Amino acid sequence: MVELKIRQPVPGEEIPDPAAIPALVPGAMAHSRPYLASPEHQEAIGFPGELVDDWKERAIGKLGELVANSRALRVYLDTCVKCGACTDKCHYFLGTGDPKNMPVARQDLLRKVYRRYFTFAGKYFPWLVGAEDLTEEVLDEWYSYFHQCSQCRRCSVYCPYGIDTAEVSMAAREIMDSVGKGQKYCNEIIGKVMKFGNNLGLQEKAHRATLEDLEEDIEDETGVAVRLPLDEKGADILLVTPSADFFAEPHIDGLIGYAKVFHHVGASWTISSYASEAANFGMFIGSQDNMRELMLRIRKAAEDLGVKRIIFGECGHAWRAAYNFLDTLAGPFDFLDRRYPVPQHICEYTYDLIQKGALNFDKSLNDDIRLTFHDSCNVSRASRMGDKPGGQYEIPRAILRAVCNHFYDMPADTIREATFCCGGGGGLLTDDLLELRIKGAQPRMRAMQQVAQDHGVTHIAAICAICKTQFAKVMPEYGFEMDDVVSVHQMVSNAILLDGQNTGGEEDDEDGEDGAERAVSGG
Amino acid sequence: MAAYQMNGTTVEHDEEGYILELNAWSEELAKVIAEDEKIEMTDEHWEVVNFLRDYYEEYQIAPAVRVLIKQIKKSMGKEKGNNKYLYALFPYGPAKQACKIAGLPKPTGCV
DSSP states (O other), rough: SSOOOOOOOOOOOOOOOTTTOOOOOOOTTTOOOOOOOHHHHHTTTTTTTTTTTTTTHHHHHHHHHHHHHHHHHHHHHOOOOOOOTTTOOOOOOHHHOGGSSSSSHHHHHHHHHHHHSSSSHHOOOOGTTTTOOOOOHHHHHHHHHHTOOOOOOOHHHOOOOOOOOOHOOOOOOOOHHTTTOOOOHHHHHHHHHHHHSSOOOOHHHHHHHHHHHHHHHHHHHHHHHHOBBBBBTTTTTEOOOOOOTTTTHHHHHHHHHHHHHHHHOOOOOEEESSSOOOOOHHHHTTTTHHHHHHHHHHHHHHHHTOSEEEEEOOHHHHHIIIIIIHHHOOOTTTSSSSTTTTSSSSHHHHHHHHHHOOOOOOOOGGOOEEEEEEEHHHHHHHHTTTTTHHHHHHHHHHHHHHHOOOOOOOOGGGSSEEEESSSOOOTTOSSSHHHHHHHHHOOOHHHHHHHHHHOOOEEEEEOOOHHHHHHHHHHGGGGGGGGGGHHHHHHHHHHHHHHOOHHHHSTTTTHHHHHHHHHHHHH | EEEEEETTTTEEBBBTTTTTTTTGOOOOHHHHHHHHTTOOOHHHHHHHHHHHHHHHHSSSSSOOOOHHHHHHHHHHHHHSSSSHHHHHHSTTTTIIIIIHHHOOOOOOOOO
């Protein structure tokens, strides 16, 4: 699909600007829509099984309820002046050229209906204010285009009014769910968490077997018995991580990294089989009830296991949900040790240990990797890490610099608060939206091609399960390999020297001597 | 509901081709699904499919990709025990495509 494979800088090869405005192609993505949730998936999480007969009245009623309950949403719907600042900020617009993917145009699909039924001018002079009736066509357009927003909020950064466009998309999805027009991917998954504790449907026996298998692997590789405890009562730390960390590549290598860090400092920790999911798809569909249900599982696990702290693994929107809402929706967490943040991010934990000099690394073990870092949208623009503004940008980079000699950032207008979404966030990481995912990844991939050309970058590190899966899937379309994406804690895992760890050995042919020397000083 | 056709019988599947009734699976059906996926089943494909089915029977879920790779390494040799080889066998991804052919539910989540 995409031009060239750039592994080495190609002299004279010009890579298009990631933010270049495309030619407009009206209707280019009008056909894109995810599979509908089945009645079974809908009903399991409290929504009508299929489109209800009086959907129109109920949708308008729901919209009214949402704006009555959320002053913020009402302001977002009222204040847009169509200044156009957001038009070229969305990766789906940049990748598809479909003008309805300009954030202002996408939001207007909801806004025009809001105007029609909830504003004076829209009720009496709809033609003057761009107000429109809610019709079946409008509802279908909602379904199509509100599933072309990954709720990444890049457009919001540039909005002079600070309109949170993600909230508008969430509201639209919530209205659709409430009339029986839900999305299969998100709603099936939420139901699975309610039933099994995680998105995957991983049950305790399989969970335990997977963790034991990893323990074996780590011991084979390092000679050190690193544990991945499950349901251990009385542990200090409950690790809540995306279940992809128990299943997919490179996620699982990140999980190994967390385990090694905990092991090295002698931390007492556990995973829970009851709350074995950090992800919270309730947020993607704007459903506070479902979001809260999922969070209460974490609370219950923490209480039952008697832990003192909760640490979240590498998951972008989980961190957004937890950072912003865990305490308000499922708190108070007064039974935890309040000397620690509730919740804490695994990157904050590892970073603190690095600051204290508690971890030993041989950075040269990552010398085959020239790395860049992808700021995940939900971490970058909806949360924070550490105790300083911008910690969510600095802390992961500080970790990577501590474990890797070759680190290069992508162009400034594509990282940190201006980061481009991976193209698969917000409940869109599903095969039925693959075309959208590939096109939406274009800005991020062009930025990566740029650092590949300029600095010979070979890999991209991420701290989000969705980003990792999305990159593994779409990178081959952009000239990279599927395994050119790594977990941040995979880089930590590669470089960490555990006490008593095997070093040198027959596999370490190049710098075995160097490695052994460092290991001695580390041990 | 769409269905696979096989020797005069039909087996229903969802929008993405995963069969609805796991008991309806047979080797014959696997060949039909594989054909639909444009995959020609070799001994190596069967090895993966059979391992997935055994694992599922024990654990009610597909194994982690890493566990699958380890198994392949054990049975087919070190040079084949990697993700790339699995993708060569199942271009759409070993987890999803191989599960579909093995008659197992689709792995869900951020995977």
